[in-house]
Amino acid sequence: MNRKDILNKINNNPLYEYHIAEVPQRGEMLLFYLKEDLERNTKINFYEKAVDLIYSTADIYDVTLVEWSKCRAFSYYKKNGVVSIGLEDFDIFARKAAEKIGRDIVEFTFSIKALKTKDLEAASNITCFEGLINYIMELIYTKLVQTCGWYDWYDYEE
Template identity: 85%
Template sequence: MNRKGIINKINNNSLYEYHIAEVPQRGEMLIFYLKEDLERNTKINFYEKAVDLIYSAADVYDVTLVEWSKCKAFSYYKKNGVVSIGLEDFDIFARRLPEKLADDFVEFTFSIKALRTKDLEEIINIRCFEDLINYVVELIYTKPVRTSGWYERYDYEE
């Protein structure tokens, strides 16, 4: 199955706890996020998972947490091999989704720069969002290659 087919199969199946969005203008970056109807009921410790993801060897670009009840948003991100935490402009999120203001839950998204089709074929078997995070944490990438633009592209270990 091709990349687009895998993404569509996951996004169109109600048994999966998450969605995937593809960002072609950013080197086919993928954004993973928990389905909205599950956000209020999850028992996942997103703060712990954010640290696991950003410190993993996987090609995770950033992890964003939006604390709706506290009107705060922040991201963990990697730049030049260094992990940083940045406070985001909460107004961007509030304007986009005003109905979530003052809700008592944390919205969690993470972006990964690239995945091999082989890895996506494994992900198609993972329905639980926490299991997906754990799978991504275990991915290994090697040989960073500097390219033009604001991101780095990696070759994969075969």
């Protein structure tokens, strides 16, 4: 199965808890996010998963959380081998979905720089968002990543 067919399989099936979008201007980067109608009903601890995800693989570009009730957004990201947390401009998110402001919703998205087609195909058999996150965290990578002053080794496929 090719990448486009895999993405269509996931995005067009109502049983999947998430969507995947390709980011063409960044090569084969993929953006993963929980379906909007499930944002309020999920039991996922987004803050814990964000930290686990950003520290687990060297290929995650960023993890973004939007707290609509607090009108704030922040991202976990890696730059030059160092993991950081940055406050985002909430207005960017508010312009896209003003109806969410003040609602008790946490929006969770993450993007991954590259995912082999075979790994994407395996992920396409996982319907739950937390299961997908756990699968991606378990992929094998090898790269040095600096976290708070010390170095941890991660497996990374280049």
